[in-house]
Amino acid sequence: MKLIYQQMLAFFTIIVLLLTLLGIFFFQLTKSLIYENAWNQLEGYAYSLKTDAMSETQTSKGKVIFSLDSEKLQNYELLLQNQEVHFTIYTSRNRVLYPQTMGFQSIISKKDWRKLKKGNIIRRKNDLSWKRGPGDFKEGDRQQQKMTDILAPCFDQQGDLVAVISVGAKVSSLEESFAKIQRSLIYMLLISAAIGVAISYLVAHYTTKRIRQLQRATRQVASGNFNIQIPNKDRDEIDDLANDFNSMTFSLKKSEKEIKRQEEQRRQFMADAAHEMRTPLTTINGLLEGLAYDAIPEESKAKSIELMRNETKRLIRLVNENLDYEKIRSGQILLKRQNFEAMHVLHNIQTQLRKKAQSAGDTLEVTGPNKLNVFADYDRFVQVIFNVTQNAIQFTQNGNIQISAEKGFESTIFRISDTGIGMTPEQLKNIWERYYKADASRKNSKYGESGLGLAIVQQLMQLHHGKVEVISHPDQGTTFTLIFPDEKLTNDKV
Structure with missing residues (x-):
């Protein structure tokens, strides 16, 4: 079943249920109001009969006599008959005082009579009354009639029950009034149901129209079109979904560009790596063939072997850097952080790279306090400082490279500055990218293989929960700032 029909069915079911409940409520309320109004009217008639046509007189001996004004009672009877209302006056449960010849006689139970003696007015919704035929009381002449009536007690001055007035109307007349109101309510409910169906269709159509819009957009995204955007007015959950969809397409478009860029860099790297590997492999292969065929003079063999060793180390370094990056990126490296003395490490790195710096015409200096502790993984700390320093040597000719260290706020700060070629803002944004080389002319450089x-x-600094900042200007040099947080701050982040 399509969504529009499901929603219409759901809306229509709710509407019908509400209308049914409202209909039952209004039917019961209307019926109660009709009976309530009838009883109030009947009580008014009983009060009028009691005050106008009934009286008490006291004899000379002090006896109270209860009397009726027959003329007024007859006038009331004629008046009420036109409204299909009948009244009967009782002096006991089974004794009728008025009318004597014909009329309606209700059955009064003992329980009702006790209530009447207490002064209660009794209301009865659907009582069986007997209509007497003309003449004497004959059981066969009685006919049953459904009546709604009230029983009103009348007391004398001493508070004794002397009479009960029964005023009743035919239930059929009340039911006729109720049926008219009921028909009107049914017509209203049917009209409301029809309007509800139309509204449910419009609401379902509007909702499914917006969903179909999302569906069409989803198909376009599935076909590779990430430029699609769905307009929305932030009114409801579907608009929220449209917002999420737009965010998704924006992310997919951005990811697509990133994937293309990464793929382009990967292809460039593969070309660079192949070139870098081919050069030392060609050198090694040529030297091996020369040694195999005694084409290399005896005095040059030692130099050829040394050259092969250097080229082999270069290949190993190239492979290790790629393996290292993949391990770091995939989280396979577990850091063993500890507090150790950093100045000693910096001087060791200075010693290792001094020869490379001198071959480029650079001076390499280390400045800082005599002792300075840092909280880091020892081997990875060495790798970070070594890589940044080596990068500075690579892009600096006949300049100065300085490694400085100081204690910061809950951290240890290292700065590696050079006076080399520097970088443009565009180059600066890409230096952390894999396979990126700021100076394409130096991609075959001795120390910039990969x-x-x-x-x-960058990956190692993130694992240390540290920060790395770079300031660079073309032809003015570059400064890398490496910030390693202290042990307490690192533990709080973890």
Whole structure:
């Protein structure tokens, strides 16, 4: 079943249920109001009969005599008969005082009589009354009539019950009035149901129209069109869904661009890696063939072996950097952080890279306090400082490279500055990207084989919950700031 029909059925079911409940409520309320109004009217008639046509007189001996004004009673009887209202006056449960010849006689139970003696007015909704035929009381002449009536007690001055006035109307006349109102209510309910069906269709059509719009947009996204955007007015949950859909398409579009860019960099890296590997492999292969065929003079063999060792190390370094990056990116490296003395490490790195710096015409300096503790993984800390320093040497010719260290607020700060070629803002945004090289002319440089050094640095700093900041200007040099948080701050983040 389509959604529009499901929603229409749901709306229509709710409407019909509400209308049914309202109909039952109004029917019962109307019936109660009709009877309530009838009883109030009948009580008014009984009060008028009691005050106008009934009286008490006291004899000389002090005896109270209860009397009726027959003329007034007859006038009331004629008047009420036109309204199909009948009254009877009782002096006991089975004794009728008026009328004597013909009329309606209700059955009064002992329980009702006791209530009447207490002064209660009794209302009866659907009582069986007997209509007497003309002449004497004959059981066969009685006919049953359904009546709604009230029983009103009359007391003398001493508070004794002397009479009961029964005023009743035919139930059929009340039911006729109720039937008219009932028909009107049914017509109203049917009209309301028809309007409800129309409204439920419009609401369901409007909702499903917006859902179909989402469906069409989803199909376009599935076919590869990420430029689709759904207009919305932020009114309800469907508009919220449209907002989420627009955010999704924006993210997919952004991801698509990123994937294309990463793929382009991957292809570039594969070309660079193939070129980098081909050069040392060609060198090694040529030297091996020369050694195999004694084409290399004896005095040059040691130098050829040393060259092969360097080229082999270069290949190993290239492979290790790629493996290192993948392990860091996939979370396979578990850091063993501890507090250790950092200045000693910086001086060791200075010693290791001094020869490379000198070959580029650079001076490499280390400044800082005599002792400075840092909380980090020892091996990864060495790797971070080594990679950034080596990167500075790579892009600095006949300049100065300075490694400085200081204690910060709940952290240890290291700065590596150079006076090299620097970077443009566009290059600065991409230096953390895998395979990126700021200076394409140096991609075959001796120390810049893969373009993974800074990408590894960023990943390792994130694992340390640290920060890395870069300031650079073309032809003015670059400064890397590495901030390692202290043990307490790191534990709080974890």
